[in-house]
Amino acid sequence: MTELCGIHLRGPILNGSGTYDAIAARRTFGDALLETFPFDAFVSKTITLAPRQGNPPPRLWETPAGLIN
């Protein structure tokens, strides 16, 4: 059990704030995703009132042992 700012979590693993789309991931992996959900709390990306298209591609660039997204 982990406590974070007064919130009790199953463990200490949180995704970094970002675009992780758990709904899309469930479309790919089915309910197995929910049965073994990889995070103990889910952190969304910033949420805005109006949808945003985001930046034009390319959005990924591989670097030595890393990734710029």
Added chain:
Amino acid sequence: MRRTLAPFGRRLSTVTANEQLGAYNLITTEDPDGPPDPRPGQFYMLATESGWGAGASERPYLPRAFSFARASGGLSFLLEAIGPGTERLAGLEAGDGLWLTGPLGIGFAPPEPGTRPLLVGGGIGAAPLLCWQDELGPETRVLLGFRSSEHAEVASLFAGDPSIATDDGSVGHAGFVTELLREELDGSTVYACGPPQMLEAVRALCAERDTPAQLALESGMACGFGACFGCVVPTKNGYVRLCVDGPVLDANELAEVEAH
């Protein structure tokens, strides 16, 4: 059905063969823990067990997305060694470990009623058309374009008698595969995979002739299942992620296939 669910997480498979086919490699691996029925057009994220993400150059780092070529007699992938990821994959030997995540994305949809399927591939884009022809039947027409006779050796994997075009005229028609397509597309549903310039030519031709078409696009990916939004392509309705909304898109969704 256009999507077979993937087991959650990546799994290690064992390579059984690496066959040189002219300029390409056909890598076959055993995937007993994966589904036996991926849909033609779906893809897998690949990374070798060793020599990936470390070492002198520390590249490749990201797994690489490949549509599967066949899923009978092992799971096979067609690739050309053109960079750090594909060069490492092309060096695989029987017995080596290959990490798999997949099958991912959505594959081809059946032909429009009253039409016959017509498969059009450019270069390495022939890969997903192999399993699609297996499913549609050996009589399915296939048109393939390559740079040279060395690349065109892949055509021998297809049933029937695929028509071939090469840039250098060393095999078949000297010119573009879209010139062959122009002669045959009436009454068909076109399925195309290849470089963006070819796909744009297919899209424009099919739009001009009011012919339904499905295009298997390509993009660099990091996750493969909708998390990173790195693989977006522009459509008439904004960006879509190729990994979950594609890689097969209806040509009518696109105003243009952009080069990348």
